[in-house]
Amino acid sequence: MLSLTSALLALQGLGLVAAAPYVHNTVPELSTRDAPRYNASLPNITIFATGGTIAGSAADITQTTGYQAGALGVDILIKAVPELWNVSNVRGVQVANLDSGMITPSILVNLSSQIQAELDSPYCQGVVVTHGTDTLEESAFFLDLTVRSDKPVVVTGAMRPATALSADGPINLLSAVTVAAAPAARGRGALVVLNDRIASAWYVTKTNANAPDTFKSYEMGYLGVLIDIKPIFYFPPAWPVGKRQFNITAATVLPQVDVLYGYQALNPGLASAAVASGAKGLVMAGMGAGGWTEAGRAVLKQLAASNGTHIVDSRRTMDGYVEPDSSNTYYYAGGFLNPQKTRILLQLGIYANYNATGFKSLFEFDS
The missing domain is CATH 3.40.50.40 (Rossmann fold)
Known part of the structure; x- marks a missing residue:
């Protein structure tokens, strides 16, 4: 089981230095050089980071508001959760490092393009996107409509910054990677995983500005739950009625x-x-x-x-x-x-x- 204390100590040991944002425009195939603890028996999962609270930093461990979102890089998030290597070979790609309210259509197009290229590779079994929760449902919905693959696309985030005593980011990240690595997650479209719940990106929405159990789908329900960081799905794979997908490979901008x-x-x-x-x-x-x-x-x-x-x-x-x-x-x-x-x-x-x-x-x- 993940220790939040150990995650915090790892972050503090790394100095909580804000990582400089950068754009990764090409996604190379995962290799042993990318993962020093590479295990050929485990699936390869790529984590695309966009910033948000899960990468947030504050001056005090009791501070859960007024923090800086997108302060930490994806490498720091991965190092803070060594348990990730028990379930997959992980690799991080920093697409952006922003408050999710600053996500633009061009960032989404770039993110979708990179994810599509990664999932088209036989070396990748699934992807995870870390994202700020304020607009997480919009980005997850966009990916659900534009990424064409049966491989899992799992979007996660946090309601408390990485420096908080009660940070939920580490366990959410481990849960998301575990779901992305699970064969049962295939063929379900984009998924949203936070607070031990697995939801369809099509209907889930943020319902509370502060509480960790904010993402809900009241009418349609969840797709599954995580018990001891093990995903349990309630239903076989299915798509929402009326769902379409769009080819945006040639897109540079989208209409206002x-x-x-x-x-x-x-x-x-x-x-x-x-x-x-x-x-x-x-x-x-x-x-x-x-x-x-x-x-x-x-x-x-x-x-x-x-x-x-x-x-x-x-x-x-x-x-x-x-x-x-x-x-x-x-x-x-x-x-x-x-x-x-x-x-x-x-x-x-x-x-x-x-x-x-x-x-x-x-x-x-x-x-």
């Missing part, structure tokens, strides 16, 4: 899509301002099951007609279903997807040049 929040007496002009600033699509985080004001709807209808703006209804509530409205032909219903995931799907649909029929099948599919 903005999310607008619904509230009483909302400002209809915000939609026009978003389009004027470059938005090709809008996601409406509507009231209830996608409600919007009459004045706001009039502006949206005009934007769709005059600018060709793609519009999808979602909801500001934690869960729920936004159903299609056959009387409106200028926007689509987001179904069970929350606004932030609807944004990613709409962004990829616009990039893929979907027409009206394509968007309808993308968002308003029949189960």
